Amino acid sequence: MQSKLVIRFLTVLLFFFSFGLIAQDHSNKEPLVSHEKHEGTPEQISLKAKIKESINHHLLDSHDFIFFSDSETGKHYGFSLPVILWDQEAGLQLFSSSKFHYGEEVAENNGNYYTLYHNKVYKTDAEGTITLDDHHHPTQAKPLDFSITKSVLMILVTGILMLLAFVGMAKSFKKGPIVTGAGRFLEPIILYIRDEIAIPNIGEKKHGKYMPYLLTVFFFVWFLNLFGLTPLGVNVTGNVTVTFALAIITFIITQVSGNANYWKHIFWMPGVPVPMKIILAPIELLGVIIKPFALMIRLYANIMAGHIVLMSLIGLIFVFQNWIGSSLTFVLSFAISLIELLVALLQAYIFTMLSALYFGFAVEEHDEAH
Amino acid sequence: MESVILDPEALNLIGAGLVVIGAGIGIGRIGGSAMDAIARQPEAYGKIQTAMLIAAALIEGIGFAALFAV
Numbered sequence: 156m157q158s159k160l161v162i163r164f165l166t167v168l169l170f171f172f173s174f175g176l177i178a179q180d181h182s183n184k185e186p187l188v189s190h191e192k193h194e195g196t197p198e199q200i201s202l203k204a205k206i207k208e209s210i211n212h213h214l215l216d217s218h219d220f221i222f223f224s225d226s227e228t229g230k231h232y233g234f235s236l237p238v239i240l241w242d243q244e245a246g247l248q249l250f251s252s253s254k255f256h257y258g259e260e261v262a263e264n265n266g267n268y269y270t271l272y273h274n275k276v277y278k279t280d281a282e283g284t285i286t287l288d289d290h291h292h293p294t295q296a297k298p299l300d301f302s303i304t305k306s307v308l309m310i311l312v313t314g315i316l317m318l319l320a321f322v323g324m325a326k327s328f329k330k331g332p333i334v335t336g337a338g339r340f341l342e343p344i345i346l347y348i349r350d351e352i353a354i355p356n357i358g359e360k361k362h363g364k365y366m367p368y369l370l371t372v373f374f375f376v377w378f379l380n381l382f383g384l385t386p387l388g389v390n391v392t393g394n395v396t397v398t399f400a401l402a403i404i405t406f407i408i409t410q411v412s413g414n415a416n417y418w419k420h421i422f423w424m425p426g427v428p429v430p431m432k433i434i435l436a437p438i439e440l441l442g443v444i445i446k447p448f449a450l451m452i453r454l455y456a457n458i459m460a461g462h463i464v465l466m467s468l469i470g471l472i473f474v475f476q477n478w479i480g481s482s483l484t485f486v487l488s489f490a491i492s493l494i495e496l497l498v499a500l501l502q503a504y505i506f507t508m509l510s511a512l513y514f515g516f517a518v519e520e521h522d523e524a525h
Numbered sequence: 526m527e528s529v530i531l532d533p534e535a536l537n538l539i540g541a542g543l544v545v546i547g548a549g550i551g552i553g554r555i556g557g558s559a560m561d562a563i564a565r566q567p568e569a570y571g572k573i574q575t576a577m578l579i580a581a582a583l584i585e586g587i588g589f590a591a592l593f594a595v
Contacts, residue, residue, distance in 0.1 A: 457585065
């Protein structure tokens with residue numbers, strides 16, 4: 156019994172830390188429409204450029220946590236996060252991202268120089284030269300980046316928040332059958348997930364094994380979506396690496412728990428004539444890959460698009476310089492942010508429900524559905 | 526004239542518009558049949574609303590493919 160507990164604890168720890176390792180976003184693509192051909196006064200164009208830049212800064216991950224910055228004085232209010240690099244030649248490097256000075260300077264640590272280019276860390280020399288090849292990609296060596304970035308920090312914060320909330324709730328059951336405190340809000344949600352999502356899809360007998368994962372992923376996605384809507388300026392689930400990690404875990408759990416009936420339905424579906432079986436097998440195999448892929452894209456695109464729309468509308472408030480335009484845009488952006496609250500919950504629910512559906516397919520016995 | 530019509534930039538945007546039209550039609554039909562179902566049986570409002578939201582979210586997931594065209 157003791158070793159089983161230790162194994163479970165280590166698995167949970169690995170689960171949380173694996174998120175931390177995979178969660179940084181190294182994409183430097185600009186998801187906004189950037190082919191603008193607008194004419195405007197120079198102040199207008201630079202205002203739009205500033206808005207776009209601040210939207211991009213919100214959407215991308217960064218190595219320091221800036222709450223807001225003053226563009227006139229150039230001062231940034233926030234704190235720096237640790238940078239953890241594994242350089243192939245020089246080994247483990249550990250320093251604070253304040254050495255980067257918000258991407259402007261070259262950081263020096265133990266005689267090695269690193270610089271930020273488009274939010275990625277590259278190894279360079281003392282002047283910070285970046286050599287670009289024909290496709291404007293840097294040709295420098297890039298150390299493996301295990302830093303605690305803004306997204307990773309928010310994931311850890313969410314994990315700790317969930318631990319506190321749910322362990323506290325579990326402890327309050329020792330005093331009696333009725334939950335006290337914040338558990339009163341969480342208990343109906345947990346029961347809903349068990350009774351409406353897990354049991355109808357996976358079945359009464361086997362849903363218990365999958366409930367921890369479903370509960371975790373629901374609250375994880377929901378809380379991270381909600382954090383994205385706060386003025387903190389974090390964007391975790393709108394980050395394709397985070398959703399990829401979640402989708403991969405769902406994928407691994409479905410494949411590992413697939414029984415013979417599941418594989419039979421994929422490769423040699425019973426109840427259809429043989430030519431159809433041969434046609435269906437590659438399509439079903441493709442479906443095995445595409446279903447988690449769609450999970451990833453759905454969550455990523457919904458949250459990312461919501462953030463882009465909301466930030467653009469807020470930026471539009473500043474483009475209209477008169478009272479009527481700004482106030483109407485403010486009302487519109489308020490309404491859109493209410494919709495985004497709904498989308499935060501809905502996307503968490505959809506992710507959990509589809510995961511439960513896939514688990515149900517994997518463990519379905521032959522005599523149940525057909 | 527020919528470069529205006531066949532400009533790949535414009536075709537991208539037209540494709541994105543088609544995706545949005547498709548998503549709009551799909552979700553509109555779901556909403557419409559949900560309304561009909563609720564009118565027939567008002568006591569099943571909760572279940573119908575849940576099913577409608579699920580279907581709408583799935584269709585909207587495809588609609589975001591439009592973002593890749595831009």
